[in-house]
Every structure is written in C-alpha cells, then in structure tokens.
Amino acid sequence: MDKHRYIGFKIKSVIKLFGFTLACFFISLTAKAQQDAQFSQYVFNGLYVNPAYAGYKEDIYLSAFYRSQWTGLQGAPQTFSLAGDAALMDNKVGVGLLLSQDKIGAQSSLAAYANYAYKLQIGSDENSRLSFGIGAGFIQNGIDGSKLNAVQPGDIYVPVGSQSFILPDARLGALYTNNDFFAGFSVDNLVAHLIKGTTATTISVPVPEPHYYLTAGAMFTLNDAVKFKPSFLIKDDLAGPTSLDLNAFFLLGERIWVGSTYRSAIPLYNKSNLQNSLQKPNAVIGMIEFFATERLRIGYAFDYSLTPLSNYSYGSHELSIGIYLSKGYHRIDYNRCYF
Numbered sequence: 001m002d003k004h005r006y007i008g009f010k011i012k013s014v015i016k017l018f019g020f021t022l023a024c025f026f027i028s029l030t031a032k033a034q035q036d037a038q039f040s041q042y043v044f045n046g047l048y049v050n051p052a053y054a055g056y057k058e059d060i061y062l063s064a065f066y067r068s069q070w071t072g073l074q075g076a077p078q079t080f081s082l083a084g085d086a087a088l089m090d091n092k093v094g095v096g097l098l099l100s101q102d103k104i105g106a107q108s109s110l111a112a113y114a115n116y117a118y119k120l121q122i123g124s125d126e127n128s129r130l131s132f133g134i135g136a137g138f139i140q141n142g143i144d145g146s147k148l149n150a151v152q153p154g155d156i157y158v159p160v161g162s163q164s165f166i167l168p169d170a171r172l173g174a175l176y177t178n179n180d181f182f183a184g185f186s187v188d189n190l191v192a193h194l195i196k197g198t199t200a201t202t203i204s205v206p207v208p209e210p211h212y213y214l215t216a217g218a219m220f221t222l223n224d225a226v227k228f229k230p231s232f233l234i235k236d237d238l239a240g241p242t243s244l245d246l247n248a249f250f251l252l253g254e255r256i257w258v259g260s261t262y263r264s265a266i267p268l269y270n271k272s273n274l275q276n277s278l279q280k281p282n283a284v285i286g287m288i289e290f291f292a293t294e295r296l297r298i299g300y301a302f303d304y305s306l307t308p309l310s311n312y313s314y315g316s317h318e319l320s321i322g323i324y325l326s327k328g329y330h331r332i333d334y335n336r337c338y339f
Contacts, residue, residue: 039065039081040261040285040301041320043231043247047083047096049213050186051115052133052175055087055094060325063297070305070313075105075147085115092119098135106147109208113137113171128178135171139192139208140164167192167207182231183216212236217247227251229259234268241265241274243282257299261285281306289320297322 039048045063046053062084070076085096094117102109113135122128142164173186189208217231233245244266249259263282283306289299303316 038069038077039067039079040303040316040318041065041287041289041299042233043249043261043287044257044289044297044299044320045083045322046175046184046215047085047098047115048081049215049233050133050173050175050184051096051113051135051171052117052131052173052184052186053094054085054096054115054117054133055091055119056131056175056177057085057324058087058091060084060086061322062325063320063322065318065320067316067318069303069316070309071317072314073309073312076313077102077104079103093117094119094131094133098137106144108142108144110140111137111169113169115171117175122176122178125178129176131175131177133173133175133186135173135188136168137170138166138168139189140166141207167195169208173213179219181216181218184213185215186213187211188213209237209239212238225253234266236268239271239273241271241280242268249287256288256290258288260287263303279307283307283316295324 042048045061046056048065062082064083065079065081067079068076069078079100079102081098081100083096083098085094087094094115096115096117098111098113098115100109100111114137115133115135117131117133119129119131122130142162143159144162145159146161148158169188169192170190171186171188172190173184175184175186176182187210189210193207193209212235214234215232217229220228222228227250229247229249229251231247231249233247235243235245242265244264246262247259248261249257251257262284265280265282283303285301285303287299287301289297292298297320299318299320299322301316301318301320303318304310305313305315
C-alpha cells in the first residue's frame with residue numbers, strides 16, 4: 001500500500017470510528033443527563049484526563065470503561081465512558097472523541113468532547129514530544145425529582161419530575177513524553193460554569209466546576225522481563241479536597257501490567273471552607289491489564305475504600321476494554337513511558 005492510499009485508509013477509518021462513537025452517543029441521549037466521573041484506569045488511557053493525549057498510541061484505538069462504585073449502596077455512582085482516538089499527518093496530529101455518562105442517586109450527567117492535539121518534537125529524539133490539546137463539546141446535567149424524598153412535603157427546593165440543561169464546554173491540556181518520562185497538566189469544565197452562572201433558572205442541578213490535573217511518571221527497566229513504572233496524579237477543583245493518586249505498576253513480559261494505587265486527600269494549600277477533621281486516606285486500588293490478543297486489551301480494577309463506606313458497600317469495580325483497529329499490538333505501548 002503506497003503512502004497516499006495509506007493516508008486515505010487512515011482518514012476513512014477515523015471517519016468510521018467517529019461515526020460509530022457518535023451513534024453510541026445519541027443512543028445514550030435518551031438518559032437524562034453531575035460532576036467529573038472518577039476512573040481508576042485512567043492510567044491506561046490518558047485521554048480521559050488530558051486532551052493532549054489524543055493520538056499518542058499512533059494507531060486507531062477504541063476503549064470503553066464501566067465503573068460501579070460503592071457496590072451494594074442504593075443510588076451508588078455508575079459510570080460508562082467510550083473513547084476513540086487516532087494519529088494523523090505522520091503522527092504530528094492526534095484526534096479523539098470522548099463520551100461519558102455518570103449517574104449517582106437522582107443526578108445524572110452526560111458529556112461529549114471532540115479532542116485535537118498537536119505534537120512538537122523536542123530535540124533530536126523523535127520520541128521526545130510536547131503535545132498541546134484542546135477539547136470542545138457539551139455537557140447535559142439533570143436530576144430526577146421522583147427519586148427524591150422531601151423531609152417536608154411540598155418543599156419548593158425539591159424538583160417535580162425531571163429537570164436538565166445542556167451547555168457547551170471545553171478542556172485544555174499539555175503533555176510531554178519520551179521513552180523514560182512523562183508529565184502533563186490539564187483542566188476541564190472550562191466553559192459550562194461561566195455560561196450557567198449568567199442564566200436565571202430554578203433547576204436544582206449542580207454545574208461542574210473546573211477540575212485541574214497534574215501528572216508525571218517514569219519508567220525503569222529492572223531486567224529483560226520486568227519494568228517498573230511509578231507515577232502520580234493530583235486532582236483539584238479549588239473548592240473540595242485536593243486528591244492525590246500514587247501509582248506503582250510492573251510490566252511483566254511486555255504483555256501484562258499489574259499494580260496498585262493509593263488515593264488520599266492532601267493539604268496542598270489552605271481551603272477555609274473545608275473542615276480540618278476530614279479524613280484524608282480514601283482508597284487502595286489493585287489493577288491489572290493484559291493483551292488477550294494482538295489487538296485486544298482487557299483491564300480490571302478493584303477499589304477498597306479506606307473510609308467508613310467500607311462497612312456498607314462491597315468496594316468499587318471497574319472494567320475496561322481497548323481495541324486497536326489498524327495495526328494491532330506493537331511495541332510502542334511498552335517502549336515508551338506513558339501507556
């Protein structure tokens with residue numbers, strides 16, 4: 001296949017990819033649309049936290065996550081997300097689509113973002129790149145009043161029936177990667193809260209505030225069969241507790257990732273609106289991901305809560321699946337520091 005035919009194939013494949021994900025998205029629109037969804041397996045696909053990740057795998061890649069949080073509790077969060085991305089123009093450009101649906105109690109949220117990333121080579125190393133990403137889309141948040149029980153009958157603050165709104169939104173990010181190190185910063189929910197703040201409404205639906213993500217990690221070769229990758233993620237929304245994930249993963253035989261995460265709140269800076277007595281340790285997470293075939297990746301994560309919720313739930317379970325549509329498995333996943 002010559003170069004022009006190959007580029008044509010890539011573009012057609014991307015169009016088919018976007019068509020498929022958009023179809024899934026509009027099917028899900030029948031559900032009413034809360035805050036940022038939480039995933040533990042973002043470590044396997046950075047597009048969930050940073051639009052600059054789009055196209056990093058240099059392949060057409062589809063992934064899906066399903067998370068059941070605090071299993072056993074009535075109204076506990078349930079989240080589904082679908083993502084697709086690809087690299088174009090000799091891997092200088094990445095494009096991607098990210099869809100997410102989240103439900104907790106009477107609240108629900110639906111978000112969709114189209115993402116674009118441009119990559120600059122840094123120095124003489126072709127794998128040393130600085131990427132800048134932008135995502136644009138919208139969110140649909142809602143609340144189902146029939147699932148709420150008012151303490152006082154006729155409470156005007158309890159909505160009758162379902163209420164929802166749709167607002168445009170945007171996300172930004174930057175990401176540096178090479179074979180041994182990565183670092184990134186991103187922010188989402190940039191627009192919706194500004195527009196909603198200028199609109200008079202009685203809808204009792206929370207509007208997502210901007211969330212900021214800072215992440216970095218490194219890869220160390222221990223021997224021919226084992227590599228070690230530590231990393232961290234700091235997440236902050238300027239109002240609630242700042243969250244820190246400390247991740248440690250081992251790559252076994254270039255086929256299996258296995259590791260764990262410790263999640264805790266940290267006093268990064270003073271927040272006068274928060275109580276000093278709030279518990280900081282949040283969860284310990286065990287994860288595994290492996291190649292079932294040359295094109296298929298499967299992952300599972302179990303979150304054990306370190307809060308009193310552990311006495312009332314069966315933990316949180318998360319499944320992921322990833323599919324390469326063009327080349328299939330190749331060593332780029334393991335010769336670079338990022339997943």
